[in-house]
Amino acid sequence: MDAVRFENSLLSSPFPSPNVAALLKIKIISWSQETGFPVSLCVRVADRTFNLHKFPLISKSGYFARTLGESNEIKLPKDFPGGAETFEMISLFIYGSSSLVDPLNVAALRCAAEFLEMTEDYCSGNLCQRFDIYLNQVVLQSWDDTLIVLQKCQTLLPWAEDLLIVSRCIESLAFMSCMEILDPERRRNQPVVTLEALSSRAWSCQKVKDIVRQDLWIKDLIALPFGFFKRIIGSLRRQGMREKYVSPIVLFYADKWILSNKTRQSSDDTSSKDLTVFRGVISLLPTGEKASKLIPVGFYFSLLSKSLQFGRATNKIQAKLSDQIASILHAAYLDDFLFPASGSDLISSSTELATMENIFSTYVSSNMDSDYIHSLNNSVVAELWDAYLKNIATDPKMSSKRIMDLVETVPMSSRQNHDHLYHVLDTFLQVHKDLTQEEKARVCKDLKCQKLSPEVCIQAVQNDLMPLRLVVQALFVQQLNTHEALKECSDSFRYEPHSKEFSGSLSRSQTLAESPSYANGETGSRGLNLFPQQKDSALQRSELSRKDYESTSSRIQSLEQELTALKTRLEMQIISKARNSRSSRSRNLESGQKRNQMRSCTGSVNFSSQWKHASRLLKLFKRLSLFSRRAHRKANSDLGPQAM
Known part of the structure; x- marks a missing residue:
């Protein structure tokens, strides 16, 4: 060949x-x-x-x-x-x-x-x-x-x-990416990836990976080295791609090279490279109001968590991220927050807690306005903070002053509901069972039973860890809630024979028109049978009210027994003190007799005041119990034999 x-x-x-x-x-x-x-x-x-x-x-x-x-x-x-x-x-x-x-x-x-x-x-x-x-x-x-x-x-x-080989390739890729978005030939059979799918849930790396798989061109871009990737992002913006399409690419790149657990290594060289990429990604993110509309707050929390791993090298970035998070804190989810490491013994002094406290303090100082929109956002932020503190309150080394300071980070006026706050304090008291009544009362001083839901109010009544003042307040509120529930239940079924109408929420014309018996001309005393669904609902509410009544009555009876025993002990102490006073007066001189009489009088006054206080509380509980029984009997009589 x-x-x-x-x-x-x-x-x-x-x-x-x-x-x-x-x-x-x-x-x-x-x-x-x-x-x-x-x-x-x-x-x-x-x-x-x-x-x-x-x-x-x-x-x-x-x-x-x-x-x-x-x-x-x-x-x-x-x-x-x-x-x-x-x-x-x-x-x-x-x-x-x-x-x-x-x-x-x-x-x-x-x-x-x-x-x-x-x-x-x-x-x-x-x-x-x-x-x-x-x-x-x-x-x-x-x-x-x-x-x-x-x-x-x-x-x-x-x-x-x-x-210019690199520049020509970058400009070509950016141009073809813009054409992919514009799709002049209508070749796409699905919408372009945006961040809307991530804004309605906590940030998830796995969810990000699933979204990236939808567009292979984005997957190709985020596989490039950061130096090339940064220049492509700049070219995309110069060529006119809208920010709502550019920002997801930056987020996906950060998720792949910074936030993914697989990329975390401990070598100094790798850490230096990661820090360089981290700072570069931060510089690519949009800022100001544009960022708050495009980027989920969970992504900022993920970046902030990563910045804490780098330590002091990212102090300025941490401050920048904290301010950005504070501006959109009302859109966050509890799973996005920074929690101390599980099993940590220094929860109350952890960096994560200090960072979260700083974020909420920043929000309070700049967003606590009186307009309606801010009021709604403030309520959401307060609930988020209380839900977060419930996880923090499990620290056995946390002091009473520390938990009170954390609770007061968000003003009490922002809390439209105190259910989450109750759970925070209940968790704290379960871990600190050795607190005195005075300390418990001081910790729970801001908790208002009027802002508790009926279910949580029942829990407060039956909770032995709560201070006595709060239990009495919860009893009042629970009795009122029970009375209102029974009244509402009875009003829903009250039938007026003279007016031939129901006094509930539905008018006679509406209820009868929807009834099959009305078509047959059946009215009168059989009207209750026209509403089987409403009757079942009312009976359920009656049953719930009966259970609330029974649990509250049980708590009242136990408190009555405690107060009766206290009253008996006080009476015995008064009798014993009087006997000692008479025997001492018969043995002492006239001057000594006067001093003993004064001491006896003083002691009698003290015991008498305590006895009167116990008697008043006992009368109060008896009135509450009598009030509950009357309300219960009245509701049963209004419901008739069907509710029994």
Whole structure:
């Protein structure tokens, strides 16, 4: 087989990479046979040596024409673009082959041709021009080819940057991304990814990955090194892509390279790279009002959590993120918040708690206005804070003053409902059962039973950990709630025979028109049977009220027994004190008798006041119990035998 046929067989080889060394050898032999000149030049590249003809090189390369003199040996520098493999392919092109260029090697070939000065000044149609044409007309017209070339440019800097290969690839990718959004040919069968799917839930890395899979072009962009990615984001904005499409790309990149657990490593070099990328991503995010409308608050919390891992190196970033979170805190979810590590013994002094406290304090200082919208937001923020404190209150080392300070971080006026606050204090008291009644009362001083839901109010009545003052207040509120519930239940079924109408929430015309009996002309005393669903609902509410009544009555009876025992002890102490006073007066002198009388009187007054206080409380509980029984009997009589 001659040289030409062997060369053609190698070029048509089914393998993806033809044997370049064999092809070059064939070209060298063919050129020697055609010209009759042997090889006369030795070129060393790294650890390889190439024996070539001198004339083809100096006729197409300004570098060889300038450096080759009388010596027939030359050594290329270590930073030669692409190394020995690229020079081998350049040599093949010098000998006339042009079949091996592709997106995988064109960047290296273009940089090597520039290094060797293979321009039009030395030969028409030289390699620099040919590779530029291939880049512009082939590579930059294809998304996949452009990505391949851009990735290969990482090892060709600064040559690829100086030759504008990187810039041309970045601008091409940005342009094709904009076309993907615009979709002029209507090829998309699904909407473009935005952050709307993430704004209605806590931030989730897995959810982000699922969303990214919907658009492969976004997946390709976030796989690039940060230096290239940053320039693509800038190009997207310059070319007019709307921010609601640009911001998700930045968030997805941060999730992949910063927030994902798989990328966290402990080496100093990796930490330095992560910190650089972290700061760069922060700089790419939109700021101000635009950021609050586009970026979920959970993402900012995730970045803030990551910044705490970097420590003091990100203090300014932490302050910036905290302020941004405070401006949109009402849109957060409890799962987004920063919680101390599970099992930590320093919850009350943890960095996470201090950071959260600072965020809520910032919100309070800048958003506590009196208008309606801010009032709603303030109520949401207060509930979030109380829900967060419920998890913090489990710290056994937290002092009473500390939990009170944390509760008062958000003003009490912002709490429209105290259910979450009750659970915070209940959790704290369960962990600190050794507190005195005075300490418990001081901790619970801001809790208002009037702002508790009926269910939580029942819990407060039956909670032995709560201070007595709060239990009495809860009893009053619970009795009123029970009375209102029974009254509402009885009013819903009251039938007036004279007016032939129900006094509930439905009018006679409405209820009877919807009844099948009305069509048959049936009215009168059978009216109650026309509303089976309403009757069942009312009976359920009656049953619930009865259970509330029974639980409250049980609590009242236990308190009555405690107060009766207290009253008995006080009476016995008064009798014993009086007897001691009479016996001492019979034995002492007149002056001593006067002092004992004064002490006896003083002691009697003290015990008497305590006895009167206990008697008043006992009368109060009896009235509450009597009031509850009357309300219960009245509701049962209004409901009739169906409610029994």
